[in-house]
Amino acid sequence: MxxxxxxxxxxxxxxxxxxxxxxxxxxxxxxSKYSLTEARILYEIHAGEKVTATQIISELGIDKGQLSKIMRNLEKYGLITRKASETDGRVILISLSPSGKKVYNELDAASNQQINDMISVIPEGNQKQLTACMQEIKMILINSSTDDVRKRS
Amino acid sequence: MxxxxxxxxxxxxxxxxxxxxxxxxxxxxxxSKYSLTEARILYEIHAGEKVTATQIISELGIDKGQLSKIMRNLEKYGLITRKASETDGRVILISLSPSGKKVYNELDAASNQQINDMISVIPEGNQKQLTACMQEIKMILINSSTDDVRKRS
DNA sequence: CAAATATAGTTGATTATTTCAACTATATTT
DNA sequence: AAATATAGTTGAAATAATCAACTATATTTG
Known part of the structure; x- marks a missing residue:
């Protein structure tokens, strides 16, 4: 070969x-009662604080029609708030509501717990090695692509 | 932290x-005209040759009802053949038909091409480093889990 | 400036995917 | 032989993804 x-x-x-x-x-x-896509969206909103639909679309690579509907649901559930941008009438700024933050924190904690469980059986030195490899992979792939889709975490 | x-x-x-x-x-x-799940299933059948639905289910972690329907489609498309096991009347052995092999080969080639494109911008030393990290990650995770879900490639 | 074009997001129709429980048939256990 | 387990199928219902048409606002360009 x-x-x-x-x-x-x-x-x-x-x-x-x-x-x-x-x-x-x-x-x-x-x-949990949220779908993977919903959880990822909540993550993006939390990470960004005042994000736009367009940013989320580009970050997660989902369809804008789909996102629009999920947003409608998240708002219906009371997890997000949306308000028009003052500088651009087309865009809507999205934030987590207090109860959205609570849900985010729960998902985040569950995720931490899960990874914790996963690595708990790995000797500590190997854990370090594992994450070093992960960082290395990200670095190599990101560096090799200046204007490439793979950019961004 | x-x-x-x-x-x-x-x-x-x-x-x-x-x-x-x-x-x-x-x-x-x-x-291509096949879904990701279909492509993954074709991969598994090709990798196994004479696999059972149960094996694919465990390998890909999908629902058996769903698999059953996808199988029905793959058979309808003429990509797979199914015949009853001679040693166990409940199980059905699945193989790629000639045209299934053709499709598999096309998907496989496209996939190779895609990864090739992706790494073509990476200096050769970094490519080696990249795959070394990947192997390392697999090794660490697999070794730490003797009877754990993460086992198997 | 006005017209053309672009961007942000929404909506509706359609299709595809998932989920889940009930079911058939064969094997295995007790 | 009866009970239980395993392999796979089916149908109904719920979810999710796709895509094009549409509204509204911004930006570009002649």
Whole structure:
């Protein structure tokens, strides 16, 4: 097998492995009453504070029609508040409401707990090594792409 | 921030990063007429040769009712063949048909091409480093879990 | 400036995907 | 032989994703 192919193969193998891992983590987590997409959106709103739909769309790569409907629901549940931007009449600024923050915190805590459980069986040195690898991967991929889709965390 | 928390945070950051990356890769790839789940199933059948529905379910973590329907479609498209096991009347052995192999090969080639494109901008030394990290991550996670969900590629 | 074009977000119709429980059939256990 | 377990199918219902048309506001350009 060519050198290049071996590298491609290893990346694809990792992608399969990690797809499965993420799937398991997400399934396990989402016995809550919110969907994965809703949870990711709440995360983005929390991380940004005053974000726009467009930002979330670009961050999560979902359809704007879909996002619009999810937003409507999140507002109906009382988790977010929306107000028109004062500088641009087209955009709407989204924030977490107090109860949205509470839900976010719960999801966040559950997520922390889950990862904690996952790594609790890993010797400490390996945990360090694990995260070093993760940082390294992000760095290599981000650096190699100045105006590439893969940018941003 | 506690040491433990820093590690958990880094893992979660990586998970968000990689979720997005995988999403982009999958979206890009699946302008083909097959869904991601169908493509993953074709991969599993190809990797196993004579697999059972139960194996695929456990490998991909999807619902058995859903799998059953997808299988019905794949058979309708002529991509797979199913025959009853001779040793256990309940199980059905699944294989790729010639045209299923063709489709698999196309998807496989597109996937290779895509990863190739992705890494083509990365200096060769970094590519090696990237895959070394990926292998390391798999190793650490797999080793730490003898009878854990995360096992298997 | 006015017309054309672009951007932000919403809506409705359609399709696809998921979920879940009930069901058939065969195997295994007791 | 009866009870229980496993493999897979089916149907109904709920959710989610897709896509094009649409409103409203901004920006560009001749």
């Amino acid at each position: 060519g050198d290049k192919l071996k590298i491609v193969d290893e990346i694809r193998s990792f992608n399969r492995y990690y797809t499965k891992l993420l799937g398991l983590l997400n399934n396990q987590l989402l016995n | 506690g040491d433990k928390l820093k590690i958990v945070d880094e893992i979660r950051s990586f998970n968000r990063y990689y979720t997005k990356l995988l999403g982009l890769l999958n979206n890009q790839l699946l302008n």
